[in-house]
Amino acid sequence: MRAPVLAIETSCDETAAAVVAGRRVLSSVVASQADLHAPYGGVVPEVAARHHLGTVNGVVDEALAEAGIGLRDVGAVAVTQRPGLIGALLIGVATAKAIAYAAKKPLVMVDHLHGHIAASWLEPVALDPPFVSLVASGGHTRLDLVTDLRAPRLLGQTIDDAAGEAIDKGARLLGLGYPGGPALERLAATGSRTAHRFPVGLRGPDTRDFSFAGVKTALLYAVRERREPPDEGERADLAASYQEAVLRPLAERLIAAAVDEGVPAVALGGGVAANGRLRELVGEGAARAGLRLAVPDRSLCTDNAAMIGAASQFTDPVAWPDYLGLDAVATAPPGGIAA
Ligand code: KG4
Ligand code: ZN
Numbered sequence: 001m002r003a004p005v006l007a008i009e010t011s012c013d014e015t016a017a018a019v020v021a022g023r024r025v026l027s028s029v030v031a032s033q034a035d036l037h038a039p040y041g042g043v044v045p046e047v048a049a050r051h052h053l054g055t056v057n058g059v060v061d062e063a064l065a066e067a068g069i070g071l072r073d074v075g076a077v078a079v080t081q082r083p084g085l086i087g088a089l090l091i092g093v094a095t096a097k098a099i100a101y102a103a104k105k106p107l108v109m110v111d112h113l114h115g116h117i118a119a120s121w122l123e124p125v126a127l128d129p130p131f132v133s134l135v136a137s138g139g140h141t142r143l144d145l146v147t148d149l150r151a152p153r154l155l156g157q158t159i160d161d162a163a164g165e166a167i168d169k170g171a172r173l174l175g176l177g178y179p180g181g182p183a184l185e186r187l188a189a190t191g192s193r194t195a196h197r198f199p200v201g202l203r204g205p206d207t208r209d210f211s212f213a214g215v216k217t218a219l220l221y222a223v224r225e226r227r228e229p230p231d232e233g234e235r236a237d238l239a240a241s242y243q244e245a246v247l248r249p250l251a252e253r254l255i256a257a258a259v260d261e262g263v264p265a266v267a268l269g270g271g272v273a274a275n276g277r278l279r280e281l282v283g284e285g286a287a288r289a290g291l292r293l294a295v296p297d298r299s300l301c302t303d304n305a306a307m308i309g310a311a312s313q314f315t316d317p318v319a320w321p322d323y324l325g326l327d328a329v330a331t332a333p334p335g336g337i338a339a
Pocket of ligand 2: 302
């Protein structure tokens with residue numbers, strides 16, 4: 001067995017730590033701050049950073065205890081370096097540096113998107129390249145061709161809102177709480193997907209990019225133009241039709257890209273991949289095209305540290321103690337992923 005990696009993730013509103021050995025997840029602990037941010041209708045960066053600071057040490061201890069190992073058994077420490085909320089990232093990076101330095105271990109600086117892509121490499125899904133990956137989260141929506149897990153190649157991405165952002169904003173327009181994804185999915189389950197025709201951004205057979213600004217505005221008008229607030233049944237129809245307009249292009253462009261690239265499999269990642277309707281749409285498309293569909297467990301789709309431990313095994317480590325001067329970075333690099 002490869003020496004386990006202790007991985008830490010604090011890029012947004014989840015404080016997470018995990019121990020991963022090769023493809024095996026020995027532990028994965030996630031302390032979500034969602035309840036803390038819910039009253040504000042979105043993540044408040046300063047609140048997130050302060051909460052990470054108070055939580056991260058306990059989460060790391062729990063991950064090590066659950067895996068039944070101590071720091072001396074760890075081969076390396078891995079941490080999300082970018083992209084994300086800078087104050088939140090800093091807590092994870094400073095913690096990881098301190099732990100790695102004290103234990104005289106190498107440190108691996110991991111890109112959060114690389115983590116989402118590498119999640120399907122973990123057991124029990126255990127997908128190997130080549131495949132096309134769709135990562136759809138609150139901050140990102142992108143398609144990558146993965147022929148080598150060390151260097152995913154960007155095929156397309158959103159030109160405005162991320163899919164999860166569009167879903168969260170749509171949920172808010174329909175009076176649902178934050179985060180809106182699960183609530184919108186529940187409401188949509190009782191509505192009609194064809195009751196409303198919402199526009200799909202960037203149509204065309206060769207499109208690999210996404211746009212969700214138009215559909216969001218269309219929902220805004222559909223809600224505002226009514227004389228009376230929609231009743232429960234009408235809200236469900238709006239939710240189902242809106243969700244369909246966001247999810248359909250994700251599924252269709254993922255399948256089309258895999259067929260074009262001639263790969264045998266597609267993978268889902270990111271928080272939106274927890275959505276049952278997206279899984280169904282991609283599942284149907286993959287079956288029609290004869291592709292294997294790899295979907296990690298929901299807990300590995302939403303933000304977690306096990307995926308960071310996975311990606312760290314495809315990222316060059318920095319030897320002890322050369323990483324002390326390295327820092328967190330809020331933005332994504334030009335190619336989209338620092339792998
Ligand atoms: O990957 P993630 O946990 O965090 C980011 O890196 O952004 O993704 C969070 C996003 C949110 O927009 C949330 O509403 C969405 O994933 N999400 C869902 C579902 N569960 C979470 N969207 C649709 N359906 C769901 N069941
Ligand atoms: Zn994420």
